[in-house]
Amino acid sequence: MDGLEDIKRDILRDVLKCSYCAMCEWVCPTIDVESNNRIYGPRGRINLIITYLREGIYSETLIESIYTCLLCMACTYQCPAGIDIAEDIRRFRMILDGV
């Protein structure tokens, strides 16, 4: 299995394709129930992952965002950039697990 650093690089490479188009949000149950608050949507999650991996920004908001994801993959099938959104979020939990 890959080491954590490899996994981080892998995730980062994938999430950096996000151009913030928001086409993922309309199918996401958590952002829907949370009145469209972006931290509960795929675009928000992906971008919080980016800020953590690139700038080291860690906060309770990040945890709230990442651990409310259902991993239901609805977003994954919407992303025009082909980002494996749910899987990136799941694997990112590995990284948070150690923090």
Add this chain to the structure above:
Amino acid sequence: MNRHIEELIKLLGEDKVSTDPITIKLYSKNAVYYEGSALAAVFPESTVDVSKLARYAYENDLKIYPQGSASEIVGSSTPREDGIVVNFMRMRKIKEINYVDSYVVAEPGVRLIELNNVLRRDGYMFPIDPASIKSATVGGAINSGSGGMMGAKYGTMKDWVLGLEVVLPDEDGTVLRLGGKTTKNREGYDLIRLIVGSEGTLALVTESTLRITLAPERVVTVAGFFGDLEDLMACVVEIKKSKLDVLIMEFVDDATAKMTVETLGSKVVGEGHLLITSVSTVDEAAERVRDALVHIYDEAGANKIYSALTMEEAEDMGIFDIRRNLYPASIKMASMGLRDDEEKPYIFVEDISVPPTKLVEAVRRLRNISDKYGFPMVLGGHVGDGNLHPVVWIRESERDKMEQFNKFVLDIMEMAIELGGVISSEHGIGTVKKDGLIMSFRSKNSLKALRLMHEIKKIFDPKNILNPDKMLPSV
């Protein structure tokens, strides 16, 4: 805590105001890598909330940056640290649907896809279908003056707004109701058309009454590849002369079609430029329409022709895939070109229009410009209305190329103006195309129009607190 924040919380309640820096960050970006910042992100839930906000902002010289999904790509929705983002996505009710009178009343935070999913169940639709239909909100689409694939038949947002409720950034937070529920309306100056496409600089839209229409009973689609662009245009001319009810007419150039097929695959393949035409018709006439279209494609010299008798069939065949994949393909191409895997690709979608008869010339010149600057380019667009979307990308590490890139965009805009077209068709001006606006009006010897626009802005927004410095260049 900033004194404004305390006041806003008192005014609206704690759960409608976020000062969490991470949350604010997520509300300060748009779909083209602009990143601003803000004092707070505010989430009104009603017209009353918005009115209170506007009055407070006016009294305290606080800037307001309105926003929907932030899927715009010109910098019109991003805030600055001197103000607050006002995000409308908690106002997301479809308040009324009236099929007899053909309208819906929707709050600004409703996404266009949500609206259509409801209407389609009853055989109706809202026909403005931007490629971003899954993200675009009613408020954002109104303020961007959005258009889509069916623009050839249905025009753009400006043709579909019957009524608006808006809040003005004045001492009362005035709520105005403009227009109404009827298609015909001649009550003085058309303030609705002024607000449509105003990029959040004139008023805050809190409700809209939109026209709706029947979804076509049957949509027949034909796609074909042309070795020669002139042949493709000849085909377009013939179709236009044929009196068919054209719904969609889309184009992808040869290099792009090839690239898209290679990067993302496609069931529809062929050599050359791709032309896709969808025609609205009735069940009984479907085959006749299909045959007529195929005949025109054939006569015009298409080397490979695909046809579908229904939209479902077209989707199954993947007829639209190459056109739809323009944007995904660009992202893919851009990512593949990265030297360092951890670099970010930046994608830019241009948005000029030329009269359709000038398309061949425009494509030729676009390619020259792309060669001149060495930016790889993906090219497609709406042939029906002459709207072209050249897409280019640069790498994060090549920020120094930005200057080149800006020149490249200026060249493209200049070309559009020369051919009698416009520098922005549906994406807007934002902060990135202000120069183009000057260029365009200057070419028509009409710079005074920009001064008029500034005066209009001043009447609506006397203190310049609403989305300041967006859209209007200083003259």
Add this chain to the structure above:
Amino acid sequence: MSMRHVKNKNQIIRIIRDNIVRRGTPIYLSRWARLGWIEGLNVDGEGEYLFFTGLMYQMTPYIESMVSRLSRLNKSILLDIGSKLNRLIDISRLFSKVDGDRVRHAHQIIRSIYLLLVNSGVDIYYNPGLDVYAGTLLHDFGLEDDLSIYAYKVYRRLEEVGVDKVVTIDPHTTYMLKEVYPKYIDDYSLEVYPYIDLIKATNSNSHVDNKTDSIYVIHDPCYYARALKKSVIYRDILKGYGIKYVEPRFARLETYCCGGPIESLSPEFSANIASRRLEMLRETGADKVIVLCPICLANLRRAAGHQDYILDFSEILASYTGDKS
């Protein structure tokens, strides 16, 4: 912004992890709950496909009661002690009072699936020692190290006794065995078939006149509809049986999750999502909801507040074939 939904994450993950790794299931499961479905059935010990329940249906009544208790136990200091104590004694056992009717319902579903397979001529057998939890939560929580060891153990046990084909009964177990395990295990060769792939698409017992005029609405499970691309298969089966159904907003590839996957960390949020989904299902006007996943069954049932509005796909088919036990 503070944590509104995710509460006691570390403690809860620790409890669940320890339980899976030490005891084989995320929460305590009685022997009766686990195996009671066999009662009265003539179950074979040998055959072509191993019947693999993955214990998910059996666990749902426990999850339901545990989640509501845990979420009330909000004092994180208590959970802290509890999560450490859990290494020694299974604290989930302390909360293991379950609704017997729910357990019997789970049994009935498993029996229905078993009989549908038998009546479709599928040669299945069962071995309780091989039927274990697939480790979905280790995967969901990103506990890769634990998962890779766990998956290996599960697989080895099957491999050692020569199992080469299993038939699964829920989407999560199917996904784990079919898509996830191969990533962790070299030379993985287990063939995994969800039961919906193997049962006949027509009612083999059409003389049983159990037909109702009920109209159902399908709630697609995320993993069948998306990752495993099965949404056509069960619709075809319904058509084959002549069962009338309608589609809700958000169906097939765009199906709307029931909220279940986050029920342990954010029980209230999970419940809100279930209510929202239920609203969409109700607005179709259908008489009943069809689910195909134990998590959806439990979560939507909890939101609906009563038992008979949410039905498992297999129960409905069984009521048509007369295999209802």
